[in-house]
Amino acid sequence: MTPETLPIDPYEQQLAAKAERLRQMMLAFQAPDAQIFRSQPAHYRMRAEFRIWHDEDDLYHIMFDPQTKARIRIDHFMPGSPLINALMTEMMTAIRPEPLLRTKLFQIDYLTTQSGEAVVTLIYHRPLDDAWRECAAGLRDALRARGYHIQFIGRASKTKICLDHDYVDERL
Numbered sequence: 001m002t003p004e005t006l007p008i009d010p011y012e013q014q015l016a017a018k019a020e021r022l023r024q025m026m027l028a029f030q031a032p033d034a035q036i037f038r039s040q041p042a043h044y045r046m047r048a049e050f051r052i053w054h055d056e057d058d059l060y061h062i063m064f065d066p067q068t069k070a071r072i073r074i075d076h077f078m079p080g081s082p083l084i085n086a087l088m089t090e091m092m093t094a095i096r097p098e099p100l101l102r103t104k105l106f107q108i109d110y111l112t113t114q115s116g117e118a119v120v121t122l123i124y125h126r127p128l129d130d131a132w133r134e135c136a137a138g139l140r141d142a143l144r145a146r147g148y149h150i151q152f153i154g155r156a157s158k159t160k161i162c163l164d165h166d167y168v169d170e171r172l
Helices: 011-029 082-095 130-145
Strands: 047-055 058-064 071-074 105-112 117-124 149-156 159-162
Touching: 047 071, 047 082, 058 082, 082 105, 082 117, 082 130, 130 149, 130 159
Parallel strands: 117 149
Antiparallel strands: 047 058, 047 105, 058 071, 105 117, 149 159
């Protein structure tokens, strides 16, 4: 698996496997066949989790190859919503020069909605404090000023800091 092939998972195969798992689970209940609603083959995931890799002054999102366990740098994630992809770039650009946000950051989780809301969770291997909260609030405010409807959560051992709230509202 390479960065070029990672985002192009076989959507139809994934969907067929998921439908078959559901069919098998429902056999005991004699349920009717499920009606399947296909998503577009790109940008269909509304949430994603990425490990963060630190390489001297650089940092970036990674995933691990399930067979070889090799790190794969992820700058764009085609299954992810357009908002996830935009935020991936925004977050790396903002965090890279900011020690309070980047130090011991090991994971970023993204949750987005079709109506343009997002929760970004920054997960650390260090305690979070008021200085972190102030810095994260500054980033949140800067992103909001550029039109993002975004919430931030900071997580560390036994700690959860929600700058506003920890949810998004989807409008159907």
